[in-house]
Amino acid sequence: MSETDLSNYKDDRERSESELDEGDRLKPEFVRAVLDAVEEGDAEAAYDRVEPLHPADIADLIELTPAEQRPALVDAVGSLIDGEVLSEMNDWVREALIESLDPHQVAGMAAELDTDDAVAIIGDMEEADQQAVLDALPPDDRAAIEEALSYPEESAGRLMQRELIAVPEHWTVGDVLDYLRGGDDLTSDFWEIFIVDPGHRPVGTCQLSWILRTPRIVSMTDVMKREQTLIPVDMDQEEVALRFQKYALISAAVIDAAGRLVGQITVDDIVHIISEEAGEDILRLSGAGEGDINEPIRLAVRTRLSWLIVNLATAILASAVVDMFQAQIAAFALLAVLMPIVSGMGGNAGTQTLAVVVRALATNQLTDSNTWWMVARELRIAAANGAALGTVTGIGSFLIYGNAPLSLVFAAAMVINNLAAGLGGVIVPLTLDRFRVDPAVSSAVFVTTLTDVMGFFSFLGLATLFSVSP
Amino acid sequence: MSETDLSNYKDDRERSESELDEGDRLKPEFVRAVLDAVEEGDAEAAYDRVEPLHPADIADLIELTPAEQRPALVDAVGSLIDGEVLSEMNDWVREALIESLDPHQVAGMAAELDTDDAVAIIGDMEEADQQAVLDALPPDDRAAIEEALSYPEESAGRLMQRELIAVPEHWTVGDVLDYLRGGDDLTSDFWEIFIVDPGHRPVGTCQLSWILRTPRIVSMTDVMKREQTLIPVDMDQEEVALRFQKYALISAAVIDAAGRLVGQITVDDIVHIISEEAGEDILRLSGAGEGDINEPIRLAVRTRLSWLIVNLATAILASAVVDMFQAQIAAFALLAVLMPIVSGMGGNAGTQTLAVVVRALATNQLTDSNTWWMVARELRIAAANGAALGTVTGIGSFLIYGNAPLSLVFAAAMVINNLAAGLGGVIVPLTLDRFRVDPAVSSAVFVTTLTDVMGFFSFLGLATLFSVSP
Numbered sequence: 001m002s003e004t005d006l007s008n009y010k011d012d013r014e015r016s017e018s019e020l021d022e023g024d025r026l027k028p029e030f031v032r033a034v035l036d037a038v039e040e041g042d043a044e045a046a047y048d049r050v051e052p053l054h055p056a057d058i059a060d061l062i063e064l065t066p067a068e069q070r071p072a073l074v075d076a077v078g079s080l081i082d083g084e085v086l087s088e089m090n091d092w093v094r095e096a097l098i099e100s101l102d103p104h105q106v107a108g109m110a111a112e113l114d115t116d117d118a119v120a121i122i123g124d125m126e127e128a129d130q131q132a133v134l135d136a137l138p139p140d141d142r143a144a145i146e147e148a149l150s151y152p153e154e155s156a157g158r159l160m161q162r163e164l165i166a167v168p169e170h171w172t173v174g175d176v177l178d179y180l181r182g183g184d185d186l187t188s189d190f191w192e193i194f195i196v197d198p199g200h201r202p203v204g205t206c207q208l209s210w211i212l213r214t215p216r217i218v219s220m221t222d223v224m225k226r227e228q229t230l231i232p233v234d235m236d237q238e239e240v241a242l243r244f245q246k247y248a249l250i251s252a253a254v255i256d257a258a259g260r261l262v263g264q265i266t267v268d269d270i271v272h273i274i275s276e277e278a279g280e281d282i283l284r285l286s287g288a289g290e291g292d293i294n295e296p297i298r299l300a301v302r303t304r305l306s307w308l309i310v311n312l313a314t315a316i317l318a319s320a321v322v323d324m325f326q327a328q329i330a331a332f333a334l335l336a337v338l339m340p341i342v343s344g345m346g347g348n349a350g351t352q353t354l355a356v357v358v359r360a361l362a363t364n365q366l367t368d369s370n371t372w373w374m375v376a377r378e379l380r381i382a383a384a385n386g387a388a389l390g391t392v393t394g395i396g397s398f399l400i401y402g403n404a405p406l407s408l409v410f411a412a413a414m415v416i417n418n419l420a421a422g423l424g425g426v427i428v429p430l431t432l433d434r435f436r437v438d439p440a441v442s443s444a445v446f447v448t449t450l451t452d453v454m455g456f457f458s459f460l461g462l463a464t465l466f467s468v469s470p
Numbered sequence: 471m472s473e474t475d476l477s478n479y480k481d482d483r484e485r486s487e488s489e490l491d492e493g494d495r496l497k498p499e500f501v502r503a504v505l506d507a508v509e510e511g512d513a514e515a516a517y518d519r520v521e522p523l524h525p526a527d528i529a530d531l532i533e534l535t536p537a538e539q540r541p542a543l544v545d546a547v548g549s550l551i552d553g554e555v556l557s558e559m560n561d562w563v564r565e566a567l568i569e570s571l572d573p574h575q576v577a578g579m580a581a582e583l584d585t586d587d588a589v590a591i592i593g594d595m596e597e598a599d600q601q602a603v604l605d606a607l608p609p610d611d612r613a614a615i616e617e618a619l620s621y622p623e624e625s626a627g628r629l630m631q632r633e634l635i636a637v638p639e640h641w642t643v644g645d646v647l648d649y650l651r652g653g654d655d656l657t658s659d660f661w662e663i664f665i666v667d668p669g670h671r672p673v674g675t676c677q678l679s680w681i682l683r684t685p686r687i688v689s690m691t692d693v694m695k696r697e698q699t700l701i702p703v704d705m706d707q708e709e710v711a712l713r714f715q716k717y718a719l720i721s722a723a724v725i726d727a728a729g730r731l732v733g734q735i736t737v738d739d740i741v742h743i744i745s746e747e748a749g750e751d752i753l754r755l756s757g758a759g760e761g762d763i764n765e766p767i768r769l770a771v772r773t774r775l776s777w778l779i780v781n782l783a784t785a786i787l788a789s790a791v792v793d794m795f796q797a798q799i800a801a802f803a804l805l806a807v808l809m810p811i812v813s814g815m816g817g818n819a820g821t822q823t824l825a826v827v828v829r830a831l832a833t834n835q836l837t838d839s840n841t842w843w844m845v846a847r848e849l850r851i852a853a854a855n856g857a858a859l860g861t862v863t864g865i866g867s868f869l870i871y872g873n874a875p876l877s878l879v880f881a882a883a884m885v886i887n888n889l890a891a892g893l894g895g896v897i898v899p900l901t902l903d904r905f906r907v908d909p910a911v912s913s914a915v916f917v918t919t920l921t922d923v924m925g926f927f928s929f930l931g932l933a934t935l936f937s938v939s940p
Contacts, residue, residue: 278748
């Protein structure tokens with residue numbers, strides 16, 4: 001087992017009584033106490049408080065510390081910030097921290113870690129720093145990490161660890177047990193054993209509990225499962241995550257183009273990808289980019305502003321529709337009062353459909369097999385919602401203003417815009433997906449433009465057509 | 471190992487060449503071929519095609535089949551739909567399917583499964599059907615499932631499986647190996663062994679690879695790790711998922727109020743919760759409820775319509791602001807053309823902030839320790855975005871209309887509304903979270919009301935104040 005696994009952090013019950021609140025977050029009192037100690041120059045007191053924490057909590061502590069106080073905190077707790085802590089840390093915070101460290105220190109931390117965690121840390125660094133760290137690593141680790149870095153970012157090759165247990169087909173359970181007890185440099189971080197042919201191609205897999213429940217003399221080929229999910233080394237991490245989810249995998253073999261076993265991926269490296277991939281759609285749909293609260297403000301402004309500028313263009317397009325009806329509005333200003341209701345409700349309905357479709361696409365629930373069923377489904381929902389909203393707004397506006405033509409036009413526009421929202425909300429993301437554009441990133445602009453333009457045009461257009469007046 | 475683990479589905483490479491596309495989804499041609507066979511009454515052909523599929527893919531196939539064709543498909547493939555397939559199936563589809571089956575059939579399927587999967591299936595059924603299935607189960611399984619059903623929905627008690635390996639402190643590695651080889655009714659679905667004291671309280675945990683790498687004579691207390699994450703049986707599943715993620719767990723012990731070991735949760739049951747919890751925020755924020763595409767249309771309409779009605783109320787509130795300025799609009803209809811741009815841009819900026827804050831709250835990145843830092847951060851971003859957008863719209867509108875007072879008012883309103891959006895986008899979800907209301911569900915209404923009202927009021931109000939006219 002790696003040494004950090006055994007680091008002496010307190011057990012869960014004790015921890016939750018002291019540093020952590022009921023939601024497993026560091027208590028603000030605790031964070032303040034540590035930072036106060038650092039500020040008073042009492043490095044020892046700070047160290048003693050931080051020492052019992054789990055690496056994930058130390059990483060959280062550094063993230064929760066204001067950027068200007070981080071160097072002093074890191075100085076005080078020094079050696080507690082090991083590779084494990086770095087690999088748990090937010091990318092932006094880690095990058096800033098690593099820049100302040102010496103390459104030899106970083107190399108020392110990286111050497112303790114499994115390839116995948118080391119690669120995650122080194123892969124994020126600038127070219128020059130990367131080279132300095134690689135130069136300071138032992139040759140074996142260096143070769144392994146350089147090879148991993150040769151795979152594209154966010155691919156299985158970056159995620160996998162090269163440390164694994166692979167045994168030949170002719171071994172028995174007893175052979176495997178003897179091999180595992182004997183080899184001192186074998187990894188302890190494995191959950192299944194891969195059985196390979198002489199060309200090092202996987203032929204089966206055996207989960208450890210089966211080995212433990214089987215007599216020594218049984219051949220591995222009789223215990224192993226022949227069917228296994230293999231991950232090509234260049235597969236995108238999102239696909240890897242979906243595969244782990246779909247087949248409920250704990251670990252899986254990674255193979256190169258020739259089908260040779262080159263590494264393994266374990267589920268603990270996948271859970272954060274599953275969470276990120278599922279969570280990032282909300283950020284993309286709203287145009288907040290990666291939406292990480294530790295992202296430098298400058299970058300956050302750049303991402304969000306470019307999205308706002310695109311939306312400004314579409315808002316101007318929609319207002320050009322209003323512009324066409326200035327004469328009607330000047331003659332009957334009530335039209336200007338009601339028109340944002342039509343466009344706004346369409347926008348809301350469109351966003352609902354969009355969220356459902358984007359999510360269904362991301363989870364592989366919506367495929368070519370049920371596209372038309374989905375379009376029909378959303379249109380039926382839009383028709384029902386449109387009818388209900390049209391009735392409510394039609395009757396309501398008649399009770400207030402007593403202008404029947406106005407209320408009929410208002411209700412009709414509401415129905416039309418809801419149908420447009422439902423249709424756009426499903427067709428736009430499906431079309432983008434077909435053209436391999438991420439529907440979460442670009443759909444909202446198209447759909448809200450559609451509902452704004454359609455809302456203004458149907459309401460003001462119908463009002464003009466039927467000469468609605470005070 | 472459970473029998474379904476060894477079911478004879480083809481290996482990954484073969485599968486992806488035939489039934490599955492490159493994204494691991496069933497190909498539409500394959501789905502059509504199966505359904506064509508069913509329609510032609512050729513049950514055997516349908517069976518032969520479905521038989522090699524993984525249970526997860528059989529579940530997908532049934533989901534992708536239009537509801538009216540499902541009974542015929544199920545008749546044709548019959549025995550292939552076992553408990554494993556049911557537990558992989560979408561809740562809505564499963565519920566409808568189970569209603570068409572005999573309680574004894576369901577009981578037979580449930581008996582094959584681990585407690586957690588059986589509970590998930592039975593827990594979703596109607597009271598009367600539930601009782602019929604429970605009555606048909608063997609007494610042992612029945613007691614286990616009834617106990618699990620006594621825990622609240624979405625709690626650790628529902629997720630856990632009671633089957634686990636627990637051994638006393640005084641045992642050696644050899645004792646454990648002999649015990650595992652001897653006991654025929656022991657589970658094979660375990661990834662760590664729990665060491666318990668005489669009161670059955672966990673004192674340590676040992677991952678299987680450590681046992682395999684340690685000589686027989688070593689005492690378990692010398693191999694085990696004393697620090698472990700314990701899950702209280704009544705903990706909410708979202709907290710359980712966050713804990714698995716944070717501490718990179720493969721499995722964890724579940725304890726009752728007295729600290730006794732009552733079950734274990736494994737990560738394969740957690741990955742879909744992580745994905746659901748991360749993905750549902752986008753659906754809640756847009757008011758699409760659970761947003762499942764298999765949800766009956768009636769329920770989808772009800773959920774979405776109630777959200778649209780709430781939004782209608784807020785849209786009316788915003789239009790009441792416009793109503794106050796009818797005279798100004800009648801005198802200068804251009805105001806009605808530009809006002810949706812101000813409110814719309816505020817709405818976009820507010821949604822960006824909201825998405826970032828909701829996500830940071832859900833992932834425990836935003837806590838009491840960094841609340842004020844976050845407010846300051848979002849205000850700085852809002853100020854930068856507002857200044858940029860105000861400059862662009864001010865200059866742009868002056869170039870088009872050449873009306874300096876109008877352009878100044880337009881630009882000022884843009885800045886004001888961006889600041890309101892940034893402030894509201896962070897304060898609203900934080901406040902709701904403080905009062906334990908899910909910020910993803912309710913924030914958007916408040917924030918868009920704020921940006922609509924503020925957008926209309928600042929623009930029309932300033933225009934009135936400074937007597938902007940043609």
